[in-house]
Amino acid sequence: MPTDDSTKTLRTTATSIEILKQLEAIDGARVSEIAERMDKPKSTIHGHLATLKQEQFVIKEGDFYFIGPELLRLGNQVRTREPAFVLARQFTERLFEETRLRSIFTVEMGGKAVFLHTASGSKMGWSHEQLGNRLFLHNTAVGKAILAELPEPRIEQIIDRWGLPQETENTTTDREALFEELERVREQGYAVNRAENFNELYAIGVAATRRSGDVIGGFSVTGPAHSVTGEDRKAELAHTVKDIVSEFELELALA
Amino acid sequence: MPTDDSTKTLRTTATSIEILKQLEAIDGARVSEIAERMDKPKSTIHGHLATLKQEQFVIKEGDFYFIGPELLRLGNQVRTREPAFVLARQFTERLFEETRLRSIFTVEMGGKAVFLHTASGSKMGWSHEQLGNRLFLHNTAVGKAILAELPEPRIEQIIDRWGLPQETENTTTDREALFEELERVREQGYAVNRAENFNELYAIGVAATRRSGDVIGGFSVTGPAHSVTGEDRKAELAHTVKDIVSEFELELALA
DNA sequence: ACCAGCTGTTCGACTATCCTGAACTTTAAA
DNA sequence: TTTAAAGTTCAGGATAGTCGAACAGCTGGT
Numbered sequence A, B: 001m002p003t004d005d006s007t008k009t010l011r012t013t014a015t016s017i018e019i020l021k022q023l024e025a026i027d028g029a030r031v032s033e034i035a036e037r038m039d040k041p042k043s044t045i046h047g048h049l050a051t052l053k054q055e056q057f058v059i060k061e062g063d064f065y066f067i068g069p070e071l072l073r074l075g076n077q078v079r080t081r082e083p084a085f086v087l088a089r090q091f092t093e094r095l096f097e098e099t100r101l102r103s104i105f106t107v108e109m110g111g112k113a114v115f116l117h118t119a120s121g122s123k124m125g126w127s128h129e130q131l132g133n134r135l136f137l138h139n140t141a142v143g144k145a146i147l148a149e150l151p152e153p154r155i156e157q158i159i160d161r162w163g164l165p166q167e168t169e170n171t172t173t174d175r176e177a178l179f180e181e182l183e184r185v186r187e188q189g190y191a192v193n194r195a196e197n198f199n200e201l202y203a204i205g206v207a208a209t210r211r212s213g214d215v216i217g218g219f220s221v222t223g224p225a226h227s228v229t230g231e232d233r234k235a236e237l238a239h240t241v242k243d244i245v246s247e248f249e250l251e252l253a254l255a
Numbered sequence C: 001a002c003c004a005g006c007t008g009t010t011c012g013a014c015t016a017t018c019c020t021g022a023a024c025t026t027t028a029a030a
Numbered sequence D: 001t002t003t004a005a006a007g008t009t010c011a012g013g014a015t016a017g018t019c020g021a022a023c024a025g026c027t028g029g030t
Helices: A011-025 A031-038 A042-054 A069-080 A083-099 A141-149 A152-162 A175-188 A231-254 B011-025 B031-038 B042-054 B069-080 B083-099 B141-149 B152-162 B175-188 B231-254
Strands: A058-061 A064-067 A102-109 A112-119 A191-194 A201-209 A215-224 B058-061 B064-067 B102-109 B112-119 B191-194 B201-209 B215-224
Touching: A011 A031, A011 A042, A011 A064, A011 B011, A011 B042, A011 B069, A031 A042, A042 A058, A042 B011, A064 B069, A069 A083, A069 A112, A069 B011, A069 B064, A069 B069, A069 B112, A083 A102, A083 A112, A083 A215, A083 A231, A102 A141, A112 A141, A112 B069, A141 A175, A141 A191, A141 A201, A141 A215, A152 A175, A201 A231, A215 A231, B011 B031, B011 B042, B011 B064, B031 B042, B042 B058, B069 B083, B069 B112, B083 B102, B083 B112, B083 B215, B083 B231, B102 B141, B112 B141, B141 B175, B141 B191, B141 B201, B141 B215, B152 B175, B201 B231, B215 B231
Parallel strands: none
Antiparallel strands: A058 A064, A102 A112, A102 A215, A191 A201, A201 A215, B058 B064, B102 B112, B102 B215, B191 B201, B201 B215
16 A cells, blocks of 8 residues: 655655656666656756756766765765664674675665665675665565564554565465464564565575664575575574674674 | 856755755754754745655654665665676775775766775774765875876866865875876876875775776775884785776676 | 757746745643 | 644745747767
8 A cells, every 4th residue: 555645745856856766767867868758848857957966966977967976975874874774784794704695784664674784795696786775574584573573563553554565476465474473483583585575585584673672673694595495504594694683782782 | 166056956956955964964853953954944844854755765753854765775876877886896895804994995976086885894983984975086095096097188177176175284286296196196006195185094096997998986995094104014005906906807807 | 061950058937836824733741 | 731842734925946949069961
């Protein structure tokens, strides 16, 4: 269920943002290219780009416009807002060193899972940097690990907002079943994603909490299902992730 | 002299952006807090925030607003636009592993030096993640290394735009002197920053180019001046950075 | 060298729409 | 319960964004 937008929104700001999204979609563009795509006069687009350029939200190279460094700077603030997020980076990298699997640090924002740090080896085909991407909580490993630590009303609230959309045949779409799984996650201390949002994907996620009990985020390792096989291997991985999280929580408590 | 376009800019977009900057400055804020700081009615700010929230440029937690994940996602596109930039990340990390000094990958955008990747150890006090920050080219190590590889008209253009502002007593503020130093950089293959933009800072930077000859960006290592001493050590560091750059250029050429 | 066709940019008038202040609702504290 | 302060809604009026046309600058073709 999509969110409400009944409230009057600012058209001007909205089109400025739309232009930024266009610039991201295609890799930089000229004025008329965007004008055509958005079905708006060139002069309008030009005005927006001039404003965005002044703030360095876009930069201009020749006649091409690109996303600018100020956007990178501001966006990055999401990752530095909390000291815990900054600390999490090196633990993400350690997790990768130990497992040699793509490692991610994720936080919950607005009821979704947002990637803040990723670490992966050189030759990993699909390792685009997906920072800021938003995934569902109910069908990802860290997502479920985080959910399991949230107070129940909050869980309800999130499910009400986003529902339990089915993305593969393995997705848990039943409310009851999800809560049962969360209980299992709490017992064993980690969550597993068995191709629930992408086929052929296997992931293990563990939530990190403060001493107060509330969740900071979660660490996870991800790999192609066919390469992560055998109960021993899986158990060992779960153990490794849990260890990293423990050390992370400890270091955070000491700081 | 700063380039100020007197061209009509869009007020609405400009204030939306101003709000984002306020949210970054203080760490998340409520409506009235921003309204007060910007000396505008609450209802105005509310409208902007509602629009920004709809696009996930901000998120709302309780009555507090924070920079949102969509901004992180868009901003990060700056780092993934070119495959070379993505590849540069792992080399930045390797550089850190080998030198144990804060390592940075920087590109030139709009005549300034923009940090795209940083790698530094756990216990480095000042290692805030400054991605997207913009520094001058004339008084930084990578900056000079990059300048040295640019065609002369471009260098002139950049100096005309930003000037040669003095930031410490070591800053080169004379045009002639700068060109002489760039010549030296070309000869030795690396540039040095001897506390030219921050006191007590020492840095070595090397530019990376494509086979076509044009610059991709540059790698650098940075440390407190008092900890990087001795000509041997410095020469060894320069050698290490140059090696990394060579390997980077090679791998890029092969891909 | 010239022109044709494309781009980016400027400009002024119109009117859509953003701003504003006040009214209303909600939350928190006294 | 009352008070205060914050968030949110609303409608009218003035501002400021939109639009189209005209200008300028570049590119490639003939």
